[in-house]
Amino acid sequence: MSVQTEWRRLSVALLVWIPLFSASAQTDPVLWQWVNAESLTVAGQGWRDTQLPFDRLPARAEALVRPAVWNLSRNTAGVCIRFLSDATTLKVRWTLLNQNLAMPHMTATGVSGLxxxxxxxxxxxxxxxxxxxxxxxxEATLFSGIPAGKRVYVLYLPLYNGLIKLELGVEPGFVLKPAPVCRKPPIVWYGTSITQGGCASRPGMAASNILSRRMDEEFINLGFSGHGLMEPEMAHLLAELNPALYVLANMENLKAEQVFERATxxxxxxxxxxxxxxxxxVEPVRFSHAFLQPTxxxxxxxxxxxxxxxxxxLLRNGVGDLHYVYGDALYGEDGEATVDGVHATDLGFMRQADALEPLLRGLLENSR
Structure with missing residues (x-):
């Protein structure tokens, strides 16, 4: 091979290499400050003695409840992170527990997103x-390029997936610290897939999360898709909590012949x-297709x-401070509130929140 040919090959190699090197040199990666979300204010969680940081039932419940209930308790529905920051850019990285990112009738952002x-x-x-x-x-950028300034944030976790780890990242020099803890007793909402948030487009649109923002109250979401069956072990677990109010919305998961015995x-x-x-x-919602399906x-x-x-x-037997809400107002009458006749869209969850908010406010005012 001649010297001239070798020089030409070397020149081509340099032309290819130099732009790549230049692009790399121009990239000045930020040394992000990553903060474990466990060190911030975790809300919407009834127990702290959990296997994973954001599970919804205590670790000991694995031996108490059915496997299906336990597996669903690893979903982080209703759990959120409250924090203060003056950052202009916020990044997040999270490790999921389950590999199913989405469902046929529910978005990946709602199932597994933040x-x-x-x-x-x-x-x-x-x-x-x-x-x-x-x-x-x-990993994702939640916002970028906003004006610097101290603000309060809430980050809602996945509705139908679990988290092994969650971290928030800011650029050096910016603050990321826990928000004040809510000192008021929470509202505990036990129910079905609808309670859990199926099928909101994103976690903040589950009814309990909508109401938490509107009412400035902490909600503990104990919805269990297909398995909110009012079983004795769940009753005793819920009794361990000290809430301001219990909401029981389980009827869609029960057979009609089970309702009286299990509810009482x-x-x-x-x-x-x-x-x-x-x-x-809470009465069962009226399924959107029920008007033409007699069964x-x-x-x-x-x-x-x-x-x-x-x-x-129960009232006749002397059980006081027991209340009842009718189901027809929860979805409305136009058939537009669900993704499949049963599970709510964002519109359906907004309608639930609209129907329940005045009642919940009244109950809290009378009990505090």
């Missing part, structure tokens, strides 16, 4: 979302542990009758 709100003049305003793209590790027994356990805590029984409609009506019978029986 949802950020900022407090703006005393009201919560959406700011950014972390969209999951792979399993198990994800469940309320009995809670009332024995908490003689003065308000308890709200579906009859089942809903029968569950409602059995729940009403349980409610009236």
């Amino acid at each position: 949802d950020l709100y900022v407090n703006r003049d005393g009201r919560w305003h959406w700011l950014g979302a972390g969209r999951p793209e792979r399993f198990p590790d994800n 027994a469940f309320v009995g356990v809670l009332r024995a542990a908490h003689p003065r805590t308000p308890i709200l029984l 579906v409609n009859r089942d809903i009506l029968q569950k409602r009758r059995e729940l009403r019978r349980a409610f009236e029986t």
Whole structure:
């Protein structure tokens, strides 16, 4: 090979290498300050003695509840991180527990993503979302280029997936610290897939999270998709908590013939542990397709009758501070509130919040 040919090959190699080197040299990676979210204010969690940092039931519950309930308790529905920051850019990285990022009728952001709100003049305003793209590790920029200034944030965790690890990142010199802890007793909401947040487009749109922002209250979301069955072990676990109010919305998961016995027994356990805590029984929603499906409609009506019978029986037996909400207002009458006739869209969750908010406010005012 001639010297001239060798020089030409070397020149081509240099032309290829130099731009790559230059681009690399121009990239000045920020040395991000990463903060473990466990060191910030964790809200919406009833127990702290959990296997993973953001599980919804205590570690010992694995030996108490059915495997399906335990697995669903690893989903982080309703759990959120509250923090203060003056950062102009915020990054997040999270490690998922389960590899199913999405469901056919529910977005990946709702199932496995993160949802950020900022407090703006005393009201919560959406700011950014972390969209999951792979399993198990994800990283996203929640916002960038905003004016510097101290603000309060809340980051909602996935509705139908669990987290092994969660970190927030800011550039050097900016603050990221815990927000003040809510000192008021929480509202405990036990129920079904609808309670858990199926099928909100993003975590902040689950009804309990909407109401938490509107009412400035902490909600503990104990929705268990398909498995909110009012079992005795769950009654005793809920009785360990010390809430301002219990909301029981389980009827969609029960058979009509189970409603009376399970509702009365469940309320009995809670009332024995908490003689003065308000308890709200929630009728099943009217499925959007029920008006043309007589069998579906009859089942809903029968569950409602059995729940009403349980409610009236408990009142006659001296159970006080027991309340009841009708189901028709929870989705509205136009059939537009669900993704599949049963599970709520964001519109459906907004309607639930609209229907429940005045009632919840009234119960809290009377009990505090």
